[in-house]
Every structure is written in structure tokens, then in C-alpha cells.
Amino acid sequence: MLDQKLKSQLAQYLDLLKTEVVIGLSVNEDENSKKVKEFVDDVASLSSKIKVEEKKLQYIPSFELKGEFDHGKIVFAGLPLGHEFASFALALLQVGGIEPKVDPSIKKRIKALDGCDFETIVSLSCHNCPDVVQALNIMAILNPSVNHTMIEGSMFQDLAEERDVLAVPAIFKDGDFFEGGKQSIETILDKLGSKIDANHFADKGLFDVLIIGGGPAAATAAIYAARKGIKTGIIASEFGGQVNETLGIENIPGFKYTEGPDFMNQMKEQALALDVDIMTGALADNIEKKDALVEISLDNGAKLETKTAIIATGARWRLIGIPGETEFRNKGVAYCTHCDGPLFKGKNVAVIGGGNSGIEAAIDLAGMVKHVTVLEFLPELKADEVLQKKVKSLDNVDIITNAQTTGLYGSNRLENLEYTDRISGKENKIDIAGCFIQVGLVPNTEWLEKTEVKLSQRGEIITGPDGATNVEGIFAAGDVTEELFKQIVIAAGSGATAALGAFNFLMRK
């Protein structure tokens, strides 16, 4: 089941096990059970600290990992291969006595939780799924009243269908749908209503530079500021930003290829090594000048003070505001082709948007699904010529321009899309199982609307050449600004500019 390379990699990790792990195996005689048994036997053969015993679990085939300390149930239903292999290896080490690396404030929030049974339906090709599986497993490790089962969608197709899962990861809590898509421990805790305690920020003192946001603009600003030897902090809902949603990145100079979460982890380590105080788990909801200082209020009631601030709150997917868009989210409406494309194998899908992201999505989907219809509002596609050439060469992609999508409809899940031909006015309907909406980004600036920070008509922050906003001491960087191109190196570059701008400002004062 495991090839030699995986076995030797895993064997090295298993040398780290501190205590015994019992794998409780729940299988029958069917083919899938045989595969899972073979996987578990292979793993057990790599360490004398792993024992296997029969166990009756809810799902067949599945297995439970049990360590020597009191923790919640950690179950894998189906095979944790592909992207989930790392989740399995980590869970094995954690039940084997290796404590997960978690910020103490987050640990406190996890320990305060009161009994939750989570299940996550994943696909092995989904790069967002391991974050969720690993986050929920860590929660089960740290709190014995939290249980988590990873369910591999292709082995449990009937269950996925029964629960109308059309996007992964799909998280269920106590049997009901809880949340879909990429999540971190912080976002799951937020959704469970567990806010980070305001007291956690009580003794932070006065920062020289406080950066709001956790993407590449914020991280680079922090690295530049901290290298000047000034007290630097980051406050972010979570660290990583949009880059965490990016599987393969090929346009960062010096890196032929990297993956979003790895890249942001390196930035985080670099910032931490420079003593940047990275505070996550709360959103900034106000910023104002108080005499010579800047005060930032958080949504948990805490307030932070700083001599200068850099706003780098980035952007998020734009909604188009049509009926069905939110109702069918995770039930046919999707954004991530790498994650959710495989779930539409053999089916018809639509892509709304003919810019670079829409056409890239259509090309990607064409290899996975039966047919793709691209709907573009304008008379022509806006994507780069090279992408247009590629998409037009594909047999199973149709492009409809001048198409105004008016609604997404279905019963339990998305079934069709309606659009109006903007030239003839004719209304049309196409049957689809999935719709990928790719109509650009919206800046995360709603929280600034009531502040003095000046925004453009598009809601983006207006900055000068040094990243300064109209408010003295407040700077901005990255996708949240008017910067024309929204890219990692551009965001990082403007983060550096804003940090140097803030440093110059401090020097002059």
C-alpha cells in the first residue's frame, strides 16, 4: 500500500514517537476494507510503538488513533493518502506524545470548549482539506471532549451524496453542516463563538509599528520594520492571507515553484525570529488617531496602541449578488478549482468571469469535468492572450460573452444557471452541477468606512509613494490599496515600502 519512499519517510518520523499508539481498526471483508487494513499494517510494521487491535467504529473501513493520555477521538474513515498523508502522520505523532505547536492563547480557547463531535469530508486532491483535518485533530488532542473523524469522500461517496457535499472540505458538527472550505484553528474557534480573550492583549504596551493583516504585505512590512530594531507587532484574524489558498506559485523570483502555505510559514518563521509579536484570532474593527498615537480596536473589545500603523488587510472573493449564490455555496457554488473540481467529474459546470482567474479556472476544470461553459458579462474575454488561445483550443469549453448571469437555481443542490443575453435580451438557462465564480476581489475595508482613512470609489485605500494614507502615522500596503496589480511580490514590495515609510516618519518625529 505504502511505497518504499513513503515508508522510509514515515519510519523516520515514527522514531520520534514518545509513547505507544494503539490503532483501533474497524474493517470488513470488502475491497476498501482490505486497502485500509493493508495501510494500517504497513504503518504498524514501521514502529514497535504502534499496536493494532480490532475495534467497532461507526464507519467501515476506518481506524482510530489512541495515545496513552486523555484526548478526544481521532478517526480516519477511508485512506488518508494524497494530501491527507501529512495529516495522518502528524496525528500519529501527536497521539504518540509530541505536543502540537499551538499559541498558548489558542490552547486556552480550545481547552475551554465543551463537547463537539466533528466530521470532515475531504478529497485526497484538496490542498485546503489538510489544514482543516489537522486543526480539528489538534483540537481533539488538546481537549478530550472534542472528537474528529476525517472521511475520505471517494470511499464514502454515498455519505457525501446523502449530505449533499459538493465542495470540500465539508465540516459537520454534531451531525449538521458546520462550515466549508479552508479553515484554521482560529477561524473554527471564531465560528464556535470562542473569542480570544481581550485580556490577552492587556499588557502589550506601545508598539512602534503595528501591522493589521496577515498576508505577504503584512509579513514583509513586519520583517522590514523589525530589522530596524523597532517594536513591531502584527494583528490578524489569521496568518497567511490569500496565499494560504494558493497551491502552486511559480512567479516569486528565486523560487521556481513553491506552495502558498509553505511560503507563508517561512515568512512567519522569519518574522518570529526577528521578535515580531504575531497576534491572531481577532479582527481590527476601528483605527483612530489619539493625540500623537494610533489606537486600534479589536472585535473582542481589546485596544492596542502604536506610534504608527500599517493596514494590510488584503482582499477576498467578490460576490456577484445573484439569487442562489450564497444558498448553494458548497452545494454547487465553488471558488477553488483545485479543491472542488474533482467533485464535478463527469458533470457540466459553469465559470462566471472571463478574466485571468476565470479562464485559468476553465482550463483547469476542462481536464476534470465533462463540459465547461464560461460566461463573460463584457463583449470580449479580459484574460491574457495566451490563456484565451489555450481555452479556445479545448473541445469541452464553450464561451458565452455578453452574458449577464441572473440566478443560480436548484433544490438541495445547484441544478441550473440562468443568464440574459445582453444584446438580444433573451433569457437562457443551462443545466449545471457546479458554478465557479471568478469575478475578482473586493478589498477588506468595510471596517474603515467610519474612520478618517480615505478610500477610493472602489473601497481601496489611497496611499502616497511611501505607503502613507491621508492620516498621519497610518500607512497601507498590498491588495487593500489602489495598487493596480494584485500579486504576492507586489503586495510584499508595498509592505516593505510602507514599513520604510513608517520608519522614516518615526525618525522625523
Ligand SMILES: Cc1cc2nc3c(=O)[nH]c(=O)nc-3n(C[C@H](O)[C@H](O)[C@H](O)COP(=O)(O)OP(=O)(O)OC[C@H]3O[C@@H](n4cnc5c(N)ncnc54)[C@H](O)[C@@H]3O)c2cc1C
Ligand atoms: C486562489 C488565489 C491564487 C493566487 N495565486 C497567485 C499567484 O500564483 N501569484 C501571485 O503573485 N499572486 C497570487 N494571488 C494573489 C495574491 O495572493 C495576493 O495578491 C496577495 O496575497 C495579497 O497580499 P496581501 O497581504 O495584500 O493581502 P491578503 O493575502 O489578502 O492578506 C490579508 C490578511 O489580512 C487579514 N485581515 C483581513 N481583515 C482584517 C481585519 N479587519 N483585522 C485583522 N486582519 C484582517 C486576513 O485574514 C489576511 O490574513 C492569488 C490569490 C488567490 C485568491
